[in-house]
Amino acid sequence: xxxxxxxxxxxxxxxxxxxxxxxxxxxxxxxxxxxxxxxxxxxxxxxxxxxxxxxxxxxxxxxxxxxxxxxxxxxxxxxxxxxxxxxxxxxxxxxxxxxxxxxxxxxxxxxxxxxxxxxxxxxxxxxxxxxxxxxxxxxxxxxxxxxxxxxxxxxxxxxxxxxxxxxx
Ligand code: S3P
Numbered sequence: 034x035x036x037x038x039x040x041x042x043x044x045x046x047x048x049x050x051x052x053x054x055x056x057x058x059x060x061x062x063x064x065x066x067x068x069x070x071x072x073x074x075x076x077x078x079x080x081x082x083x084x085x086x087x088x089x090x091x092x093x094x095x096x097x098x099x100x101x102x103x104x105x106x107x108x109x110x111x112x113x114x115x116x117x118x119x120x121x122x123x124x125x126x127x128x129x130x131x132x133x134x135x136x137x138x139x140x141x142x143x144x145x146x147x148x149x150x151x152x153x154x155x156x157x158x159x160x161x162x163x164x165x166x167x168x169x170x171x172x173x174x175x176x177x178x179x180x181x182x183x184x185x186x187x188x189x190x191x192x193x194x195x196x197x198x199x200x201x
Contacts, residue, residue, distance in 0.1 A: 034103075034104055034127065034128060034197070034200065035101055035104075035105055035107060035126055035127030035128070036053070036059070036105070036106045036107065036127060036128045036130065036193075036197060037107045037109055037123045037127050037128065037129045037130065038050050038053075038106065038107065038108050038109065038130055038132060039109050039113065039114050039120075039123070039129060039130065039131050039132070039176060039179055040111065040131055040132035040133065040134070040176065040185065041111050041134065041139050041165065041168070041169060041172070041176075042111040042139070042143060042150055042152070042153075043111075043134075043139045043140075043142040043143040044111075044132040044133070044134050044139060044142075044185045045132060045142075045185055045188070046108040046109065046132060047063055047108045049108075049132065049188065049190055049193065050063070050106045050107070050108035051108075052190035053106050053190040053193050053194060053197075054105070054106040055190075056190050056191070056194050057104070057106070057194065057197065058104075059102075059104040059105050059106050060102045060104070060105040060106070061105070061106050061108065062099070062101065062105050062106070062107045062108070063107075063108045064092070064095065064096060064107060064108065064109045064110055064113060065108075065110050067095055067099060068088075068091055068092060068095050068110075071091070071095060072091060075149075076088070076110075076149070076151065077149060077150075077151045079091075080151040081151065089112070089116045089117070092110060092112070092113055092116065092119075093113075093116055093117040093119055096109070096113060096119055096122070096123075097119070097122055107127070109123075111152075111172075112152075112172075114129075114172070114175040114176060114178070114179075115171070115172050115175040115176075120175045120178050120179075121178075124178060124179075124180065128180055128181075128196075128197065128200060129178070129179040129180050129181070130179055130180070130181045130182075130183060130193060130196070131176045131177065131179035131181065131182045131183070132183055132185040132188060133176070133182055133183065133184055133185055134184075134185040134186065136162050136165035136166045136169060137162060138185075138186060139165050140158060140161045140162045140165055143161060143165075144158065144161075147161075152164075152168075181196055
């Protein structure tokens with residue numbers, strides 16, 4: 034089974050993904066890392082050299098053409114579900130789980146590591162909250178197509194594991 038973790042930057046997709054994969058004995062695939070390997074560039078550099086449109090194309094192509102192991106957990110990028118037919122493709126090819134969090138909670142978690150996230154540029158803390166609110170408004174229609182929507186605060190890999198076990 035493929036388990037796609039989706040949600041905004043900072044919601045914990047990679048950390049939860051790693052723990053969940055370990056629990057299940059599945060392989061973890063971090064989509065951003067795959068893209069960085071294929072492009073031989075960090076995401077931030079790729080954005081500044083080629084622009085966002087080129088990044089979105091590469092992201093979609095990577096998502097939809099990777100050779101996945103039979104059982105894996107995929108930590109997607111925050112924008113992955115929102116471009117091309119990526120969300121429908123993930124729903125058709127695996128179990129999608131949206132890790133939901135409020136803009137304020139996300140902003141607090143994003144304060145560190147802003148440099149790695151080109152979309153945040155050099156926004157102030159208040160600017161980040163506003164940016165997240167606006168983006169979530171655009172993105173929720175995609176995120177909410179996920180099969181499961183889980184509150185990311187205090188979410189544990191055990192809770193996601195239980196959902197996975199409940200699938201046929
Ligand atoms: C993005 C999120 C990032 C990365 C890129 C764009 C977004 O991934 O794919 O910087 O559009 O939200 P994370 O959610 O893993 O930070």
